[in-house]
Amino acid sequence: MRQPLRSLASRLATLIAVTYSPMSPALAQQGPAAPARILVGFSPGGTLDVVTRALAEYLREPLNRTVTVENKPGAGGRIAIDALRAAPVDGSVAMLCPDFLTSIYPSVFRKLNYTPEKDIRPVSTVAEFPMALAVPGSSPVKTFGEYALWVRAHPDKANFGHAASGGPTHFLGLQIGKNIGSPLEDVPFQGAAPMINNLVGGNVAAGSSTVGDFAQYHNAGKLRVLAVTSAQRSPLLPDVPTFAELGFKDLTAVGTLAICLPPQTSEGTVAQWSAAIRKAVGDEKFASKIRTLGFVSAGSSPGEALAKFNTLRSFWEPIIRSSGFKAD
Incomplete structure (x- = not known):
């Protein structure tokens, strides 16, 4: 019986060595996959x-x-x-x-x-990511309600800047004008950064972008965010109402x-x-x-x-x- 036992032990030792060797498939499967x-x-x-x-x-x-x-x-x-x-x-x-x-x-x-x-x-x-409408910090408009009144009173000056034609902030601005009842002229820029620079400088009457793009400028007083499109207020702008709060539920989209x-x-x-x-x-x-x-x-x-x-x-x-x- 000794010879068969030695043979069995030898085979078991070989199997264990192969299974757990550094190059074995069993261990390789535990390593990281290709990048x-x-x-x-x-x-x-x-x-x-x-x-x-x-x-x-x-x-x-x-x-x-x-x-x-x-x-x-x-x-x-x-x-x-x-x-x-x-x-x-x-x-x-x-x-x-x-x-x-x-x-x-x-x-x-x-x-x-x-x-x-x-x-x-x-x-x-x-x-x-929610979007928002903002006006320059120098604007006399303090709320969205005041903005709507201003747009109706100054239709020839009622424009809004956005990051690119054909994007969500472009169509958000158009939809805001529709809700106000007076169309807004869109002014496209090559990205959010130049649009915000022009908004802060007062070169456009309003701007449409993401909350993240506007937050630091709003908190610094350089522009004023009037409303956001999320269902709840943004933690970055807790003082700013949602469009839904203001009665514009069809402007709720993130x-x-x-x-x-x-x-x-x-x-x-x-x-x-x-x-x-x-x-x-x-x-x-x-x-x-x-x-x-x-x-x-x-x-x-x-x-x-x-x-x-x-x-x-x-x-x-x-x-x-x-x-x-x-x-x-």
Whole structure:
């Protein structure tokens, strides 16, 4: 019996050595996966880039892999979509998807390089961001009610600045004019920063942008935010009412950021990314980091993310249609 026992012990020792050796498949599976990238269709240093880089940091642990950010700016995010469509479907490439890629662009552009329903697969929301209307700090207007009266009394001077034609802050301003009962002339700028500089300088009568863009200038007295589009008041601007409080419920809309994967990605990979994002955005350190930028962290299932995008599309489509605005 001794020889068979020695043989069995030898085989067991060999099996254990192979199974737990540094190069064995069993141990390799416990190590980190290959690095992943999140594409951002906007320039480095902007708020969307900053939020994505913060997210990437908090995704490392739940995804068990290094996550980096790759900027592909241009065409309002549409260049990045081309890169996502051409990416592998193994979960190594994702993209930050602001809702306007699906909620606004299909109604604005005569030709798009993608079909939202086929080419963008949201796996989880990341954050929401309210928008706001502001006037220069030197303006005699103190409230939204006073602003509405001023617009009706000075229709020839009633303009508003915004970051870009065809974006949510553009159409928000047009919808505000519709609610007031007197149209507002839109003045587009190349980004929020030059628009705010002109608003602070009094070169435009009002401005439409995100709460995060306006907060520091409002708190410094350089401009005055009159109302915000969120359902509740912003923690950055607790003294500013919501449009809903003022009786304008159809001006309640917040922008949404989500992470998307290539359309043919497997259900298992989608579920893995979704769970990891929900864990990351639920971390209070991440939430507090993006809160200073005017964002509210918000994770979701893939189905909930898609439903949010569809709801915002239903909100913006009639507003865009009534404006008659189109872009090439």
